[in-house]
Amino acid sequence: MEEEPLPSGQVWGRRWIIYAALGIPQVDVSSWKLTVDGNVRNVVEYSYDELISMEHVSYRRPFHCVTNWSIKDVIWEGVSIRKVVEPAGVIEDSRWVMFHCLDGYTAPVPIEDALHQDSIIALKINGLPLARQQGFPARPFIPHLYGWKSAKWLRRIELMKDYKDGYWEMYGYHERGNVWEEERFKGDEGRHRKRTSYGTMW
Ligand SMILES: Nc1nc2c(c(=O)[nH]1)N[C@H]1C(S)=C(S)[C@@H](COP(=O)(O)O)O[C@H]1N2
Numbered sequence: 001m002e003e004e005p006l007p008s009g010q011v012w013g014r015r016w017i018i019y020a021a022l023g024i025p026q027v028d029v030s031s032w033k034l035t036v037d038g039n040v041r042n043v044v045e046y047s048y049d050e051l052i053s054m055e056h057v058s059y060r061r062p063f064h065c066v067t068n069w070s071i072k073d074v075i076w077e078g079v080s081i082r083k084v085v086e087p088a089g090v091i092e093d094s095r096w097v098m099f100h101c102l103d104g105y106t107a108p109v110p111i112e113d114a115l116h117q118d119s120i121i122a123l124k125i126n127g128l129p130l131a132r133q134q135g136f137p138a139r140p141f142i143p144h145l146y147g148w149k150s151a152k153w154l155r156r157i158e159l160m161k162d163y164k165d166g167y168w169e170m171y172g173y174h175e176r177g178n179v180w181e182e183e184r185f186k187g188d189e190g191r192h193r194k195r196t197s198y199g200t201m202w
């Protein structure tokens with residue numbers, strides 16, 4: 001695949017900087033579940049083994065933190081968010097997805113970004129299960145959004161009609177966080193005001 005260019009305002013970094021604003025939680029993978037709930041017809045849950053045995057998507061894409069560092073050539077592997085969410089029966093007026101984590105961290109994403117073709121629940125980075133400090137057992141990865149939307153130690157995907165702030169959005173970070181539109185802070189110009197609901201997507 002062709003190399004992706006460096007987005008405006010970013011610098012290639014040599015290594016990941018590990019962020020854990022609320023600390024690194026203890027995770028017992030045998031009891032861990034990923035729940036899909038909120039504005040859906042039926043709540044669904046997945047164990048780690050269930051996710052691991054679903055069809056995997058894999059690609060090489062960079063990671064972009066809003067504090068300006070980017071990591072080239074990361075091999076991501078996981079399960080399509082669409083495939084994880086669809087069995088819940090998303091109600092047509094859903095417009096946002098909130099990712100909830102074991103440590104209490106949260107990150108909202110517009111539904112059309114969360115359910116984009118390339119959006120995955122990442123289970124592996126560079127061929128190995130996520131390291132504990134990198135969000136084991138699971139984190140969403142949406143290639144065209146800044147890294148703060150890649151919520152580590154994911155436990156719940158909540159479908160919502162209306163926008164709510166997550167952890168960083170409360171401090172003024174952007175509702176969507178599109179890397180190519182440089183949506184770093186609320187009010188940065190972008191296309192997030194043109195909102196789509198699930199019912200009009202497909
Ligand atoms: N649960 C949780 N997820 C998180 C964060 C965090 O502090 N807690 N930081 C976010 C930010 S700002 C970035 S850039 C990436 C960093 O990923 P890394 O720690 O694997 O380098 O995680 C994101 N996901």
Ligand SMILES: [Mo]
Nearest residue numbers: 065066147148
């Ligand atoms: Mo970040």
